Amino acid sequence: LFLVVIFLQNASAENLNNRLRSVIKKHHFSEQMLGVYIEDEGKEIFSINANRLMVPASLTKIVTGAAVLNSFPMNKKFETKILAKNEIVSGVLKGDVCLKGGGDPSFVSEKMWYLVNELKRSGLTLIEGDLRVDATRFDDELFDSGRDSVRVDRAFDAPISAASFNWNSINIFVRPGLKAGSPAFVFLDPENDYLELENRAKTVAKTGVKNIEVSRIKVGDHDKIIVTGSVSEGAPEVVIYKSISNPQLWIGAHLKEFFKQ
Numbered sequence: 001l002f003l004v005v006i007f008l009q010n011a012s013a014e015n016l017n018n019r020l021r022s023v024i025k026k027h028h029f030s031e032q033m034l035g036v037y038i039e040d041e042g043k044e045i046f047s048i049n050a051n052r053l054m055v056p057a058s059l060t061k062i063v064t065g066a067a068v069l070n071s072f073p074m075n076k077k078f079e080t081k082i083l084a085k086n087e088i089v090s091g092v093l094k095g096d097v098c099l100k101g102g103g104d105p106s107f108v109s110e111k112m113w114y115l116v117n118e119l120k121r122s123g124l125t126l127i128e129g130d131l132r133v134d135a136t137r138f139d140d141e142l143f144d145s146g147r148d149s150v151r152v153d154r155a156f157d158a159p160i161s162a163a164s165f166n167w168n169s170i171n172i173f174v175r176p177g178l179k180a181g182s183p184a185f186v187f188l189d190p191e192n193d194y195l196e197l198e199n200r201a202k203t204v205a206k207t208g209v210k211n212i213e214v215s216r217i218k219v220g221d222h223d224k225i226i227v228t229g230s231v232s233e234g235a236p237e238v239v240i241y242k243s244i245s246n247p248q249l250w251i252g253a254h255l256k257e258f259f260k261q
Contacts, residue, residue, distance in 0.1 A: 211230055
């Protein structure tokens, strides 16, 4: 969908109607595919299919953004915390550690690295307990009923959780191997124990070949990335983005990896 904004001052209703329809015609939009409603001080001045139900698509970000700004100040921070019940004694924490998700939509590798470094500077060297993830700030519904009922593994269809990491998506980098006939190089970023990689992609001598296919399947509580196809020797690196299926295990596995580092 497209949003065309026209700023008009002192325009008559007839003039406004003509100008808007001119814009619609100029951009080759079918009026049957449009829903438009404009009012001024409570009076309707322009309308096309205003009462027709349509899929709003990405334009929902406008009303969502307005609702957020109406509810939160511009400097609102969504905090992700690492918590523990027990004190650190001589560098040792006896008991569990909990990552409490605050619903931060931009909690990425850099933020987790900063958080873990803050904890390390407290003198902690050993955790004798489990790693837990608390995502209770949101409900358990990872996919709202308003979304498409058919799930895909594309990054834009990632689940929503209060404890999300890297937009609950994975980057898969593929580049040719050392010579024709050898496996292609595949890199998962970020990489951890949550993901399993099955690399069937091959390097070929023929130029101009790049038919790499990547899929993500759910295996128990974890995900497997399957890479197939061929790529030419010397071809540039390609990147594919996929969603993950279990946000809590995904973020917990990364926190465990960062602790180890």
